[in-house]
Each structure stands twice: as structure tokens, then as C-alpha cells.
Amino acid sequence: MVAIVTASDAFEDPAYRAGVVDLLGLLGLGELxxxxxxxxDAGLAPTLADKAALAGMAVTEFHHFERIRERLDQLGAPVDDAMAPFRTPLEQFHANTAPANWLEGLVKAYVGDGLAADFYREVAETVDPATRELVLEVLADAGHADFAVGRVREAVDADPRLAGRLALWARRLVGEALAQAQRVAVDRDALAVLLVGGVDRPGMDLAEIGQLFARITKKHSDRMTKLGLST
Incomplete structure (x- = not known):
């Protein structure tokens, strides 16, 4: 079982504090x-209604970023410093997966954001209640998932030939996301502390970490089915 941090003095452990700062820095940069x-993407939207919908969701993402910035300030960690270690891998991911059109942008947001959210929720089970509550609050869906599913399914229904191309695009996104995630995992030991624990805080063993990624993979498959694309 994953150990839940409940002690009020959890942040007295420098390694734990560094891990939480890393987690919030990564999540904050993702939201920004x-x-x-x-x-x-709103600029690519085919209708004014779609533009307005995406613009509203973008505002929600920025408010999520502000919540994380506030918490990092409380921890004495400047948001720029917390996000800086993750700028290169995230920018590389987005550079390697620039969508060519409106539909690819929707699939990218749905698949990429979904994978990231699944991982953050898993990590949130290993942190203190206040951090966990903030992470789950920030990950609350602003309506983008249903919006993306609806628009992509409409397009595939109208032109079934799109399904194969968008499915290939989704697989490319997953590959790029995993490659960058591995890079972050190698470079940031502090994040590993949140998963595997330490001397005074047991965490996941290798079997549990394997189960974690199995759950994320299953959720991705379910997400692709909902999107109307084969995995």
C-alpha cells in the first residue's frame, strides 16, 4: 500500500519538501x-462558438497556474525557480508534437493532458493532504475533455478515414510524452522521493510502481475508445 503523508511536520524533511516543490513546479508549468x-488552439477553431469555448478553458488553466504559484510562494519557492528545471523537456515535447490542424490539436490536448493528469493523480496519493487537495483541484476538468471528444467524434463520423490518421497521431503523442517523462525522471531525483519514499516514509516498491503505470496505460486505452479511435 502507498504510504500517505499526514504529519504536519512533513515539510521539515528537506527531501520531501524538494519533491513537492518539483511536483508543483512541473504541474504549474504544465498549466501555464x-x-x-x-x-x-482557439485561433484554429472553425466556429466562433468553439473559439469562445476554448478561450474560457484557457482562462481556467491560467487560474490553476495562479493557485499553484500561490502555494509555492507559501513554501518560499519562487515559481520561476520551481518551473525552470522542466522548461526544456516540456518545450521539447510541444516542439515535437506541434499539431498541423484543429483536430490534431484537440487530440493532443485530450491524450497528452489525460496522461499527465493520470500521473499527477497517482503521485497525489503519496503526498500530504493539503498538497493532494491542491493537485486534485488543479486537475479538475474544465470541460475540455468532453469538448474534444465531441468534436473529434463528429469529425470521424463525418469522415471515417480520419480515424486511422488521428489514432497514429495519438500514438506518436504517447511516445513523445513517455520519452520526455523518462528524461524528467532521470534528471529529478526529488520527484522520485514522492514515489519511493525515504528512511522515515515508506513509499511504493517496484511492483507497485509497475501497477501504477499499468493503471495509466489502461486509462489511456479507455480514453482512446471514448474518443472513437483505436489504440
Whole structure:
């Protein structure tokens, strides 16, 4: 079982505090880039209603970023410093997966954000209640998932030939996301502390970590089915 941090003095452990700062820095940068991406996707939207919907979701992403910035300030960790270690891998991911059109942008947001959210929720089970509550609050869906599913399914129903191409695109996104995730995992020991624990805080063993990624893979398959695309 994953050990849940409940002690009020959890942040007295420097390694634990560094892990939480890393987690919030990574999540905050993801939300900030999500805001930028949704604002850009709004420019590709085919209708004014779609533009307005994405613009509203982008605003929600920015508010999530602000919540994380506030918490990092409380921890004495400047948001720029907390996010800086993750800028290169996230920018590389987005550079390698720039969507060519509106539908690819929707699939990217749905698949990429979904994978990231699944991982963050798993990690949130290993942290203190206040951090866990904030992570889950920030990950609350602003309506983008249902929006993306609806628009992609409509397009595939109208032109079934799109399904194969978008499924290939989704697989490419997953490959790129996993590659960058591995890079972050190698570079940031502090994040590993949240999963495997330490001397005074047992965490996951290798079997549990394997189960974690199995659950994430299953959720991705379910997400692709909902999207109307084969895995």
C-alpha cells in the first residue's frame, strides 16, 4: 500500500519538501503551457462558438497556474525557480508534437493532458493532504475533455478515414510524452522521493510502481475508445 503523508511536520524533511516543490513546479508549468496552447488552439477553431469555448478553458488553466504559484510562494519557492528545471523537456515535447490542424490539436490536448493528469493523480496519493487537495483541484476538468471528444467524434463520423490518421497521431503523442517523462525522471531525483519514499516514509516498491503505470496505460486505452479511435 502507498504510504500517505499526514504529519504536519512533513515539510521539515528537506527531501520531501524538494519533491513537492518539483511536483508543483512541473504541474504549474504544465498549466501555464496549457493556457498558451488552448489560446492558440482557439485561433484554429472553425466556429466562433468553439473559439469562445476554448478561450474560457484557457482562462481556467491560467487560474490553476495562479493557485499553484500561490502555494509555492507559501513554501518560499519562487515559481520561476520551481518551473525552470522542466522548461526544456516540456518545450521539447510541444516542439515535437506541434499539431498541423484543429483536430490534431484537440487530440493532443485530450491524450497528452489525460496522461499527465493520470500521473499527477497517482503521485497525489503519496503526498500530504493539503498538497493532494491542491493537485486534485488543479486537475479538475474544465470541460475540455468532453469538448474534444465531441468534436473529434463528429469529425470521424463525418469522415471515417480520419480515424486511422488521428489514432497514429495519438500514438506518436504517447511516445513523445513517455520519452520526455523518462528524461524528467532521470534528471529529478526529488520527484522520485514522492514515489519511493525515504528512511522515515515508506513509499511504493517496484511492483507497485509497475501497477501504477499499468493503471495509466489502461486509462489511456479507455480514453482512446471514448474518443472513437483505436489504440
Amino acid at each position: 503551457m496549457g493556457f498558451e496552447r488552448m489560446a492558440a
